[in-house]
């Protein structure tokens with residue numbers, strides 16, 4: 080019978096993480112410096128599981144997070160990430176109230192049963208409703224109408240929410256109660272989506288179903304498009320990442336904000352995060368270039384005290400001491416990466432930072448001791464890098480890989496017939512002037528004086544939808560897991576065996592000695 084485990088002979092070449100990184104402790108290694116050895120496998124790539132837990136109550140169905148950068152993640156990207164099973168971290172280079180509405184947009188996107196739908200009152204003007212839509216940036220315009228006690232009065236259909244009717248009252252424009260289709264909570268039963276699906280099939284042309292109690296108080300809203308989307312999703316291998324109320328999950332970045340005296344502005348941080356929590360944010364990320372610092376630790380402590388159950392990501396660090404410090408302050412997941420990013424110049428400007436695989440190994444051992452997760456942040460350029468990163472971390476954070484996607488907020492430009500999207504480091508001069516200076520330990524006001532940029536402004540070729548990009552990456556991750564015989568990420572971490580790659584080995588790893596006609600994807 081063929082051997083189904085490593086032979087001792089293999090073990091002396093292809094080493095476990097502990098043996099390999101100890102043997103290479105004098106040199107900083109990154110993704111291309113190493114390769115993973117194949118192992119006996121009875122696992123088909125398509126059967127591998129990619130779910131990952133970042134904190135109590137924060138589980139992703141794929142281990143991918145879009146970076147909190149102003150050319151990568153706003154609500155559109157966060158929605159797409161969550162629909163694919165991952166997480167988007169909304170950046171903080173915008174006024175706090177705008178970040179709150181970005182989070183709302185994600186949390187209100189495509190829900191099965193919208194438990195607390197936005198309602199309007201009979202006396203409001205259509206003009207007020209239009210203003211509300213504009214202010215909160217809602218992507219919908221049909222609203223249930225309730226009286227002051229929450230009893231259903233009718234439905235304000237999107238057809239009449241138009242500027243030409245601005246001076247009319249809602250009561251004049253609504254579809255009256257008796258013509259509105261409703262169902263009671265009890266009738267919805269254990270599988271509201273299946274029940275609603277049946278209802279929409281039986282009621283030709285009806286797209287909204289309101290949920291009421293026996294006294295006709297409004298308790299929810301179900302839309303046909305949500306039901307159809309969810310029915311489709313149930314067939315997909317990787318389900319959208321949702322909270323306990325079936326809303327998409329969403330993260331938001333916050334900074335260690337200081338007041339005019341240079342002290343941590345605890346009041347402002349608490350108000351800001353309080354607002355995010357009210358909007359349903361699932362995790363906040365205290366994002367800075369130097370996480371092993373008093374300001375970041377104090378911010379995490381303040382947040383942990385005020386919001387004991389809120390998952391907190393903090394960073395960035397590259398040392399075991401940094402992980403231990405942030406874990407002790409109360410962080411659940413810690414970003415690892417200083418200078419690996421495609422737009423980063425920290426290592427050039429400051430002479431600081433550690434190649435990513437070595438940093439991940441060192442941090443992973445401290446994280447295991449403290450029972451926190453680590454996130455591999457920056458430097459990912461291909462799916463193989465993700466497989467390597469996941470041998471030591473719980474998820475990856477990508478900026479450059481996603482910045483060329485349609486869902487990213489960067490400006491689009493055409494150069495020589497090709498479409499590009501703007502992608503800039505949060506430590507670039509332009510981004511710091513727009514607000515991210517605190518992340519790099521500068522005052523925003525400094526941005527007009529001397530200030531050392533630690534990032535560049537760049538372009539990424541437009542690559543279409545994030546769905547396509549993620550499908551490619553997931554395929555690659557599953558393929559890597561198949562080669563290692565790992566059916567889930569825990570097995571990938573325990574089974575991984577590493578070896579260093581010579582410069583000739585690196586050349587051998589990419590297409591060579593051919594005229595390339597088509598790229599792999």
Ligand code: XMP
Pocket residue numbers: 146147148395416417418419420421422423424425426456457458459476477478479480503504505506507533534535
């Ligand atoms: P990738 O390689 O995915 O990296 O484009 C994204 C990560 O890079 C970090 N980041 C920066 N690091 N200067 C830096 O040194 C910068 O201006 C900068 N902007 C972003 C960040 O951790 C992000 O997730």
